[in-house]
Amino acid sequence: MKFLKEFYLTPRFLLITAIIVLLFFFGYFFDPLFFIAKILLISFITVVFVETLILFSTKKNIFAKRILSERLSNGDDNEIKIILTNNYSFDVNLKIIDELPFIFQIRDFEISSKVESGKTKIFSYVIHPVKRGEYQFGALNVFVSTILNIVSRRLKFEQSKSVKVYPSYIQMRKYQIMAIADRLMEVGVKKVRRIGHSMEFEQIKEYVRGDDYRTINWKATARKRQLMVNHYIDERAQQIYSIIDMGRTMKMPFDQMSLLDYAINTSLVISNIALLKHDKAGIVTFNNKVNSVLPAERNSVQMKKILDSLYKQETNFLESDYENLAGVVREKIKQRSLLLLFTNFETANSLKRQIPYFKSLSRSHLLIVIFFFNVGLDELLYNKAKSLDEIYHKTIAEKFAYENLKSDIGHKNKDNLTDK
Known part of the structure; x- marks a missing residue:
């Protein structure tokens, strides 16, 4: 039985069989062809038997x-x-x-x-x-x-x-290497000059020419009988939360992936870079309710926790509840943090309804709302229509874009769209 499961005929076998059958058919009219057909049949059977014996003769082949x-x-x-x-x-x-x-x-x-x-x-x-x-x-x-x-x-x-x-750990590793090598400027991350001092104290040291006199520590100066200044470093261990909307609008596909997948891949990269830069990274996912809250931490297993948290997250067809999100964030995240909210809105009205909750979040935290730019819609708008179907598609796309542009999100203004 095992032999029959492993034994297969190739297309060449079928081709040779068909030729022999044709020779037998024409052999009824021409005797020499019938004799040739019999010789070929016997030879063919012999070759099949020998090849089968060779292939099945050994086990560890x-x-x-x-x-x-x-x-x-x-x-x-x-x-x-x-x-x-x-x-x-x-x-x-x-x-x-x-x-x-x-x-x-x-x-x-x-x-x-x-x-x-x-x-x-x-x-x-x-x-x-x-x-x-x-x-x-x-x-x-x-x-x-x-x-x-x-x-x-x-x-x-x-x-x-x-x-x-x-989620895309290949992209995560790519940007991780850039972050370690301080090459993030290549992808748009720029260093900026900071005015003033951070609030994280490092040490007291002796005054040297060029130090800011406003950092002089007068108590330490009195004890040491020489000028001493406070030394500060850039603030670290700041909390960065990626808040991912898993509602109906995030189900929208683009290049075979949903918007949720793009949001998860991006939050994974940002979280990894934050951990490399000595900050704390956390994750919040929500739709009609808050599904999971991974507290922001910085330890050796935090990246694995983030991966496991994002691994099985899926969208559903329910509307996202931003009021519930704002309440949970106020309750769970006590320290002022950077909130990266990945979401999407189909119309201006849907955006306006959520603005009060965005303002509520921004009072206690630094909130950045990240939208998705519809590249496919942009192509429909500015490619010339060549058929009746394309005209219909372009008309619907213009109406959809007009609704979005009324909320001042997007990279073009309403007047430019009307002119075009």
């Missing part, structure tokens, strides 16, 4: 293994490697079919190659997940045939493997 990370990065290209060793005493033709997670809907994945006897070859391919969650890989199928390629033997490896797709 092919070794294959799929190499992939314990977790995949959402929204990025993830490389998968396949290591394959040919233990046959002859060269073989291979066809590799890896059973990818069903969410990719890829049904024609195939790698064909030739591997010499006793050699090991590494194959690689790239997958691009666009949704967080658990992905299930199936079996790794290897179809082996000789140089004749008439029949093949199927070997199965890595029966099944589950791998989790986390």
